[in-house]
Amino acid sequence: xxxxxxxxxxxxxxxxxxxxxLTLVFFFWPASQAIYQSMFREDPFGLKSTFVGFANxxxxxxxxxxxxxxxxxxxxxxxxxLVSMAVALLLATAADKVVRGPTFYRTLLIWPYxxxxxxxxxxxxxxxxxxxxxxxxxxxxxGFDWDPLLKGDQAMALIVVAAAWKQISYxxxxxxxxxxxxxxxxxxxxxxxxxxxxxxxxxxxFPLLAPTTFFLLVVNTVYAFFxxxxxxxxxxxxxxxxxxxxxVYKVYNDGFVNLNLGSSAAQSVILMIIxxxxxxxxxxxxxxxxHYG
Amino acid sequence: MAQIVxxxxxxxxxxxxxxxxxxxxxxxxxxxxxxxxxGCGKSTLLRMIAGLESISGGEIxxxxxxxxxLDPSERDIAMxxxxxxxxxxxxxxxxxxxxxxxxxxxKDEIDRRIxxxxxxxxxxxxxxxxxxxxxxxxxxxxxMGRAIVREPAAYLFDExxxxxxxxxxxxxxxxxxxxxxxxxxTSVYVTHDQMEAMTLADRLVVLNAGRIxxxxxxxxxYVRPATTxxxxxxxxxxxxxxxxxxxxxxxxxxxxxxVPSGTATLGIRxxxxxxxxxxxxxxxxxxxxxxxxxxxxxxxxxxxxxLADGSSIVFRVAGRSxxxxxxxxxxxxxxxxxxxxxxxxxxxx
Numbered sequence: 001x002x003x004x005x006x007x008x009x010x011x012x013x014x015x016x017x018x019x020x021x022l023t024l025v026f027f028f029w030p031a032s033q034a035i036y037q038s039m040f041r042e043d044p045f046g047l048k049s050t051f052v053g054f055a056n057x058x059x060x061x062x063x064x065x066x067x068x069x070x071x072x073x074x075x076x077x078x079x080x081x082l083v084s085m086a087v088a089l090l091l092a093t094a095a096d097k098v099v100r101g102p103t104f105y106r107t108l109l110i111w112p113y114x115x116x117x118x119x120x121x122x123x124x125x126x127x128x129x130x131x132x133x134x135x136x137x138x139x140x141x142x143g144f145d146w147d148p149l150l151k152g153d154q155a156m157a158l159i160v161v162a163a164a165w166k167q168i169s170y171x172x173x174x175x176x177x178x179x180x181x182x183x184x185x186x187x188x189x190x191x192x193x194x195x196x197x198x199x200x201x202x203x204x205x206f207p208l209l210a211p212t213t214f215f216l217l218v219v220n221t222v223y224a225f226f227x228x229x230x231x232x233x234x235x236x237x238x239x240x241x242x243x244x245x246x247x248v249y250k251v252y253n254d255g256f257v258n259l260n261l262g263s264s265a266a267q268s269v270i271l272m273i274i275x276x277x278x279x280x281x282x283x284x285x286x287x288x289x290x291h292y293g
Numbered sequence: 294m295a296q297i298v299x300x301x302x303x304x305x306x307x308x309x310x311x312x313x314x315x316x317x318x319x320x321x322x323x324x325x326x327x328x329x330x331x332g333c334g335k336s337t338l339l340r341m342i343a344g345l346e347s348i349s350g351g352e353i354x355x356x357x358x359x360x361x362x363l364d365p366s367e368r369d370i371a372m373x374x375x376x377x378x379x380x381x382x383x384x385x386x387x388x389x390x391x392x393x394x395x396x397x398x399x400k401d402e403i404d405r406r407i408x409x410x411x412x413x414x415x416x417x418x419x420x421x422x423x424x425x426x427x428x429x430x431x432x433x434x435x436x437m438g439r440a441i442v443r444e445p446a447a448y449l450f451d452e453x454x455x456x457x458x459x460x461x462x463x464x465x466x467x468x469x470x471x472x473x474x475x476x477x478x479t480s481v482y483v484t485h486d487q488m489e490a491m492t493l494a495d496r497l498v499v500l501n502a503g504r505i506x507x508x509x510x511x512x513x514x515y516v517r518p519a520t521t522x523x524x525x526x527x528x529x530x531x532x533x534x535x536x537x538x539x540x541x542x543x544x545x546x547x548x549x550x551x552v553p554s555g556t557a558t559l560g561i562r563x564x565x566x567x568x569x570x571x572x573x574x575x576x577x578x579x580x581x582x583x584x585x586x587x588x589x590x591x592x593x594x595x596x597x598x599x600l601a602d603g604s605s606i607v608f609r610v611a612g613r614s615x616x617x618x619x620x621x622x623x624x625x626x627x628x629x630x631x632x633x634x635x636x637x638x639x640x641x642x
Contacts, residue, residue: 185378188345193392193439194366203391207382 117230152243576625
């Protein structure tokens with residue numbers, strides 16, 4: 001790196017200040033507040049709080065509800081990431097073959113990303129609500145006992161589909177770019193080498209997309225963990241019987257509905273640690289199997 | 294082992310005809326080089342033989358089969374790409390084995406062929422490496438190896454040496470020639486480098502704007518170029534072309550010279566021009582030239598000069614020339630070294 005010397009000693013700090021202030025105000029301050037709060041317990045009337053050390057953490061970690069929520073989150077995240085990436089990849093490979101008006105199709109496929117999470121949730125709710133949903137009506141008329149308001153696994157399926165649907169556009173964009181970055185001569189060499197259709201895809205194209213897939217895996221996991229609150233809130237509200245209560249949703253529920261601030265803060269600290277750990281793990285172990293260029 | 298026959302092959306891109314009816318027979322075991330400037334259609338033609346481009350008209354057959362509608366994998370050809378097109382996520386061994394595995398070749402047969410090819414190409418110690426760990430020259434060898442292990446009916450080379458540095462290119466050129474000789478497999482080789490074309494080819498095919506201008510051995514093309522295009526494309530520096538109409542002002546031909554009727558252009562290679570020092574010899578063509586620049590290339594020098602009418606001419610001088618700028622010299626050429634072309638650039642004799 002080339003070192004730049006500023007004639008003015010204060011100027012470099014001024015130039016860095018906006019970024020540093022943003023990070024401090026919007027990350028370090030809330031994060032430190034969460035850590036601070038997680039050490040206290042509020043009295044039932046919110047009049048005073050008592051320092052309890054790590055008691056909130058031990059309570060949370062031994063709470064069967066929390067462990068259940070943990071399981072729900074894992075199932076939800078894995079399914080959402082898998083569904084959204086698989087469908088996006090399928091669409092991207094199809095769009096890659098479109099000869100006429102490829103930009104038109106691509107633009108259409110990107111639109112869902114512009115839909116706000118809560119609105120996306122409402123859309124799916126309207127379609128699949130057992131009382132008024134059009135598609136729910138069709139499902140029930142085929143004899144399928146569709147009722148996500150009572151059946152936990154169906155509720156889970158509904159939020160997975162809604163969350164994945166919104167993320168497909170994003171994944172699609174990256175997969176299209178990834179596919180276009182594969183040198184055409186490699187595909188031609190594979191064609192001459194006698195690899196066709198699915199064999200060519202799994203032995204040549206998919207391995208070459210690995211950097212893109214890896215990046216999307218990280219992004220989608222973080223998305224499923226954190227950014228799906230709006231969808232869950234509007235579609236199921238964490239129900240039925242907490243069957244779709246993910247960790248993030250539980251943080252909200254315990255903190256703002258049940259007003260158990262200490263426990264909620266402890267949960268968000270745990271969540272923070274989980275995501276840091278998960279991302280570190282992905283970079284440490286999964287990335288080793290990725291070939292760049 | 295197969296011959297490749299092209300019969301009036303055409304390629305249309307929309308309304309543009311890129312290949313305008315090419316007919317060519319490539320004999321069994323022959324190395325034919327397609328050469329021409331960029332955009333002449335040589336790569337398109339090769340890719341049509343490979344099956345990577347569709348054929349708009351005419352017929353291509355490899356061996357006894359018409360391959361027009363066949364998938365690239367069914368044409369029994371192997372191709373070496375300009376950028377090597379090695380699979381970056383596979384080791385060298387996997388790269389070599391890939392095409393054989395797809396064809397369900399038995400494992401011990403794959404191992405045997407890889408061993409053989411790796412030995413011939415001296416890449417045995419790199420078999421477990423990934424392509425990115427190899428130098429350009431080594432990648433080139435792997436790309437060749439991938440073609441060889443397939444033991445195809447024909448090899449197709451698409452400018453395989455153009456990404457290598459000059460020294461390595463000469464080395465690989467010799468090696469390709471040697472390999473092709475020992476394997477005796479029909480090969481089609483595309484290049485824009487006339488030096489590469491001359492040294493490699495059994496026969497040269499000069500393409501010009503989607504048409505074949507001339508087919509022949511390198512020496513035939515050099516000695517008797519069929520068109521002014523071939524004349525200027527083969528040989529370096531390229532042949533001097535002089536407009537016959539300007540003869541009287543700038544240069545002259547002896548009265549008894551037998552110039553074919555209809556001659557519009559006179560061609561003389563730089564190496565066939567020489568200086569006339571004292572006594573004129575049997576030169577039939579003479580010109581006085583003002584020296585513009587001298588290029589020393591080692592064993593010989595190329596002198597760039599201008600004639601009285603301003604047109605430029607290049608001639609070769611053995612050894613290091615002591616000529617300076619603005620020197621006036623007399624040069625000449627013998628009757629047997631003159632080439633005559635008509636107004637359309639077609640050879641006359």
